[in-house]
Amino acid sequence: MTKISDVAKKTGYSITTISRAINDHPYVSDKAKKKIFDAMRELDYYPNNVAQQLRGKRTKLIGVIISFITNPFFTHLVDAIDKTAFQAGYQIVVLQTLEEAGREKKFIEMLKKHQLDGLIMTSLDDDSPEVLKLIEQGKIVVCNRYLGDQNIPVIRIDEKKATYEAAYYLLAKGYKKIAYVSGNKQSRIHNDSRFLGYLQALKEFNIEMDLAHLFLSRLSVTDGRSTLIDMLALGDNRPDAILVISDEVASGILSQCHVLNIRVPDQFAIIGFDDQPTAEVMYPGLTTVRQPIKEMGRYVAEVMISHIEHKSLPQAPELTTKLVIRGTT
Amino acid sequence: MTKISDVAKKTGYSITTISRAINDHPYVSDKAKKKIFDAMRELDYYPNNVAQQLRGKRTKLIGVIISFITNPFFTHLVDAIDKTAFQAGYQIVVLQTLEEAGREKKFIEMLKKHQLDGLIMTSLDDDSPEVLKLIEQGKIVVCNRYLGDQNIPVIRIDEKKATYEAAYYLLAKGYKKIAYVSGNKQSRIHNDSRFLGYLQALKEFNIEMDLAHLFLSRLSVTDGRSTLIDMLALGDNRPDAILVISDEVASGILSQCHVLNIRVPDQFAIIGFDDQPTAEVMYPGLTTVRQPIKEMGRYVAEVMISHIEHKSLPQAPELTTKLVIRGTT
DNA sequence: CTGAAAGCGCTTACAG
DNA sequence: CTGAAAGCGCTTACAG
Structure with missing residues (x-):
């Protein structure tokens, strides 16, 4: 596995300079940049994301908990979330609970263990104090149908x-x-x-x-x-x-x-x-x-990312439903 | 953020011993274990997975590339893959290409950057030498429909x-x-x-x-x-x-x-x-x-995991299709 | 059964 | 513009 020191060795520059070139830091000479990028290509080198994360504290991964991935409502919601997140440089991890106890807990653990930057939950069984704290911290965003504690903010249609x-x-x-x-x-x-x-x-x-x-x-x-x-x-x-x-x-x-x-x-x-x-x-x-699934998905993704990046929240769109009349009425 | 040294401080044991307790290492006294687990609970401590990965080299994440998550064929396939992977302790990352150029490339980069332990691809546009190498190494498993190079192993129905x-x-x-x-x-x-x-x-x-x-x-x-x-x-x-x-x-x-x-x-x-x-x-x-989607999903997940864990490959099941006759014929 | 220390592959403040 | 060194939070070989 090629690592940053291999690139340093090959180019004669220090690890520091290689890192700066990778991260688009100013104050790296064009000559150095060129040499470094060439070497990276030759060695087929890609920075180890795990090591980067350990420093940067971000995984760029957002979990989305749904009950069943085979349910089209959720796939369309996930699709909208994914498109918005992808543009912002995040990747979605789809987590299905299958309505089995224990799975939800495991997914929340993934968040606590820093495998995920944030968690979007379309249902919520466990409203223990720890989970409420994560919601308050903006680590968890709840959307769609949650029928419990009325004080929890939930993104949903009327x-x-x-x-x-x-x-x-x-x-x-x-x-x-x-x-x-x-x-x-x-x-x-x-x-x-x-x-x-x-x-x-x-x-x-x-x-x-x-x-x-x-x-x-x-x-x-x-x-x-x-x-x-x-x-x-x-x-x-x-x-x-x-x-x-x-x-x-x-x-x-x-x-x-x-x-x-x-x-x-x-x-x-x-x-x-x-x-x-x-x-x-x-x-x-x-x-x-x-249901305005796309709008809801986009908005919930925007809220999640704003929390992660400590930015101000986007304005809430109107999530209006519409009765589509066809032949069964 | 509580970390392992916090637990060490609180219990009086060394970081080493805490780590061993977490990882179920033998040679930790019951007394120590008890004290450590209690402290972990009190502090709401969860080991930072990113740091663990940097040592252990495993993310326990498997990427699955599909074209559209809104296509039911893929959701059922993903469902089957997910269930098998989950049992083995892996989590699935669903990656949709939307048939846009560039997305596939980005996903393969995630593999190269060690964000993913392996990649299951249900389609494959880029059959460059580097990708072929990843397939050979067992980092990438191709399944379903691939219409290119006939020498690439593909898991699929007849x-x-x-x-x-x-x-x-x-x-x-x-x-x-x-x-x-x-x-x-x-x-x-x-x-x-x-x-x-x-x-x-x-x-x-x-x-x-x-x-x-x-x-x-x-x-x-x-x-x-x-x-x-x-x-x-x-x-x-x-x-x-x-x-x-x-x-x-x-x-x-x-x-x-x-x-x-x-x-x-x-x-x-x-x-x-x-x-x-x-x-x-x-x-x-x-x-x-x-199509025998479940069997195919289970099998492709098993193959992927065997590669990741350097185990011998499971036996290939018969992936038999069946004409289901209803009213349109 | 326990601990001090090295090291995983990076980034970044500090010094030049 | 460049580099040596500390450190991110863990695990593990080594020593006791």
């Missing part, structure tokens, strides 16, 4: 408004029995702004929520399929419209409608959430709440 | 067989004009085993390929839509079946069929490639070539 508008749209169209399908757990539903937005719309139309129309912990395409079957089992009390907090689950429901010869939107209107690429190619096209 | 079987299936069903739609560029098609498999099937049925039925550089849903329109423009010479080397593009074609009221599979039979989650929820369900 979630309540998003579901309020979607439910309102259905109600205004005359649908009366609107089911709510979410990946969220029972225990956390009371803190969930998306659920609150749905409730508010119902309230404005003087409709009482029917607990039988609440379907929780529905995460996958398969869950979507079984959710439709659960709904049909309600007989006369079955919903006439479905607000699903995930395009993935919505696509399972819609697909199952084809299997069972149920007409959409005649028998069931369906609204999804996210506007993933799939929504557009489904048949009929899936009406869904589009 | 691509020729995969498309041969798909095309054969269509021909055996009586389809005569089979279009071939690929994301590949014109200039690389002659090295593309998938294309060769298609040709071979045609040959066995004594059918000459029609150049008008060859659609290249088709990468996105939108490309799929326009491809269908291009086909319709062929009038009498339009294909009766379509072999698409991407579920994404296939979903664009299928969706556009709905828009234009074209019956599938009556007027067009369609076969995709990958068996992405979307394939199952399309209407009708998309017939497609399933």
